[in-house]
Amino acid sequence: MLTEDKVNILIVDDRPENLLALEAVLNSNDYHLVEARSGEEALKCVLKYDFAVILLDVQMPGLNGFETAEIIKQRVQSRHIPIIFVTALSKANEHVSAGYLTGAVDYIFKPFNPLILRSKVEAFVQIHKKQIEIKLKNQQLEVxxxxLKEKKDNLEAIINEKTMELLEKNKELKVSEERFKKIFRYSPNLMAIRSLKTKQYLDVNESWVHFTGYENKEVKGCHGDFILIKEVDQSICVQNQTLIDLRVGLFNVEITYLTKEKELRNGLISTETAQLNGEPCIISTITDVTERVQFEKEISRLDRLNLVGEMAAGIAHEIRNPMTTVHGFLQLAKNQNEPQPKEYIDLMIDELNRANGIITEFLTLAKDKANDRRQKDLNSIIKTLHPLLRAEALLSNKEVKLELSNCPYLFLDEKEIRQLILNIGLNGLEAMHSSGMLVIKTFMEDEQVVLEIKDEGPGIKKEILENIGTPFFTTKEKGTGLGLAICYSIAARHSAHIKIHTSKKGTSFLIYFQQTNKVLEVSARL
Incomplete structure (x- = not known):
């Protein structure tokens, strides 16, 4: 006995394991799943019950999926039931066409994506519920x-009453339209309305204009894809060539889009159809998640740094003490009357010094590294380093320029900040050709002190940019890959964060520091 408060869904497959998989994906308190293991058994179920949707396997003994679907569609009482073919057959056009000719509304190919399957089934369930609701309302209207026919004497009063109801509904409709306009106009999400027939933009809201950089008048009445929306997972709709914001029934699909200023941003797109002024339209909503994606990448980077820091703290004590002993012994042996060949000893000492230097850099990454943070003037630290950087630049006919603005004092470990500036500055000088200019700037932005180190090099490739700051990642033949990782570790210990802007004209590293009073406020709350 099927309960009235659950929606019936028929799943048809001759293989028990496939039925079990479908049941696991569609398991819900709102669904009543009815199984059929053949086309004949499915037809019997259709004669007994009304279903919101049928998931039908194509390859079955006896009646196959196509034949079963054709019979279901021939019966008046069941021809309205939507059919989704679940099949492992080839995705060739002839198979898909055969399915649609027999009455299918959609295809799911094995192995299927559980999220997509649930979403599609839920969509048809909602349509089924709406149809039932409409049917009930029609029955009520018939009653x-x-x-009204039985009460002829009160016909005039009833007509007047209905007229008042219609006027009230019309008023409510106007109120609803006004609410929709306000929601559309002032939504924090990017919203656009496009015609399904002409594909023209009919309207975009203020958030859409703000995020994309296009004016409303540039977009209205135009076709195409202004912001080049692309799915992050291209495998979901490989065969669908329709512009993504014109596809019906999307919900939080991960996408990227391009602003007028050529900035690539991340978002989640959903679409819904609507009738506006008698015209079929589609409303697309994009939730911008660029900052969230960047934050998740930063968290991942910090997790890796923490792991390396724990490793550094664990191995430092075991390696450094014996290395110091060996280093001292070799120095004594070098000064004896009959020493080992000097070139051998020099080579070993150089190698030990190199190993010691690597370990020292590695220890800099340790998350529990002690530092001496005091109120310091960032500009003074930069001015102290300027002669050193300028001397290094002059060796290769390059220049270092300072553009320092008045900034408040910060809680800084001077030695660490010097290391950060030198690491990034020397990398910038190495990246530039002769006559290049390295610019070091300080300025205020949103109550934060910003240190910018900008070079005129060829820029950083996208595939390399994602790994910047990862320990031991380097493009240099003799580099350790710890320089920029140390910079990120130093920034983290100063509650600062680093942003990188790069192009073919050069690269800028921007380090954002919280003001001293802001840091004190956060510390007090903690």
Missing amino acids: QSEQ
């Missing part, structure tokens, strides 16, 4: 019509 009301019979009552």
